[in-house]
Amino acid sequence: MRNVSNIFRREFKSYFISPIAYIVIAVFLVVTGWLFFPTFFLMRQANLNQFFTLLPVTFAFIIPAVTMRLFSEEINVGSYEMLLTMPVSFKEIIVGKYLAAVAFVSIMLAPTFFYAVSISFIGKMDWGPVLGGFLGALLLGAAFCAIGLLASSLTRNQVIAFIVGLVTCFVLTLLVDYSLYLLPGFLSGLTGFFQYLSASHHFQNIAKGVVDSRDILYFLSVSFVALYGTALIMQEKK
């Protein structure tokens, strides 16, 4: 546990040493604000529904950029050898890096809470869906961080890690919408199955303000499976 905290602190600090963190946060806020506010003023409703509808797609683009360096860069530069030969376990390395990415995503998400605060001044806000949305956003972000970490462990090339992470997050995001169109008629019974696999479906459930244990379990399962897969891949590389 002590080493998880040491690795977490180093990784978290390293985000903010380079300009990457500031660029990613700025891009995230500009894109989400730009996509959200025009429709918000057209709808004239004091809620964040449109923001939370678009969030899974935005996260699918942004989070792989946050996580792509976590293993790829270390393996490419060689510092991974220094790290792995110190008295730390795989588990500590993976959890430390994962928590650093989740903390970064939380910080990136935090300013968007001011959208809710500022909107509450101009209309009557139902806080249930808003708080549910932010809880869902954290769970979704954590699951995508785990997927990004898995993608980063696959290759020493950060661009490939980014693309693998992006495609995986994107498929999980759009699965529910496109499975309806792409599935041949005789497989239409599988729609429910694809719906269960879809991250955006579970996220939208929570964002309605209904915190169902099945949705929480889904995000925790995705995170666990991806982190476990990362551990297997890193062990296999030995």
Add this chain to the structure above:
Amino acid sequence: MIKFDKLTKYYGDLCAVDHVSFEVKKGEILGLLGPNGAGKTTIYRILTGYLRPTDGNIQVKNFNIYDNLIDIKKLIGYLPEAAPIYHEMLVYDYLEYVADIRNVAPDKKLDHIKELADLCSLNRVMHMTINELSKGFRQRVGIAHALMGNPEILVLDEPTSGLDPNQIVETREIIRRIGKVKTIIFSTHILSEAEATCDRVVVIDEGKIVANDTIEGLKKSQKESSFENVFRNLTRGN
């Protein structure tokens, strides 16, 4: 203190280390010599937990690499070739991070870092980022990394490679100083350095041990007056 027992490592079909067995006694400075590609780095990487052997075992004190890898890592300070270190970190921050991972007591941490900075002549670069340092200084940071937490065993993979003559002399001096109190395994292509520093050498070629003796013993058995000729006789240079 360290017992290599029929250590074998395959990379696909290539046998990099082939049933290597030898022992290192406590307090000994052992030179692991051989041409490029002989398998030295692979042996170090297995000993330090970076790679898993295909077969065989290594015992360090009462620990073995399969069951007690973290305990072995605690006993070993390792400097990989070219010391790949996080380039964006300040030297002081990096050493503090290593001290935390190696569980140096908080009240002794600062003194220990100062002691290593003195030993490795790092005082004037402590507040520089690692990517601003010359190769020689990076190598010294790597040596300080290996020495952090006073590990009983030091494994140094070509600690003087790529350094200028003055830096080579300084690095050799550091190894000699710490060699008085620690068990050291190191490799070098500078044979005079091995002659000046090692109590005993193990020469490997194409993954197999071709000699294991003192330098004087090898000269006698090979009936050569220069160690360079002995080395050439034993390896592919003959």
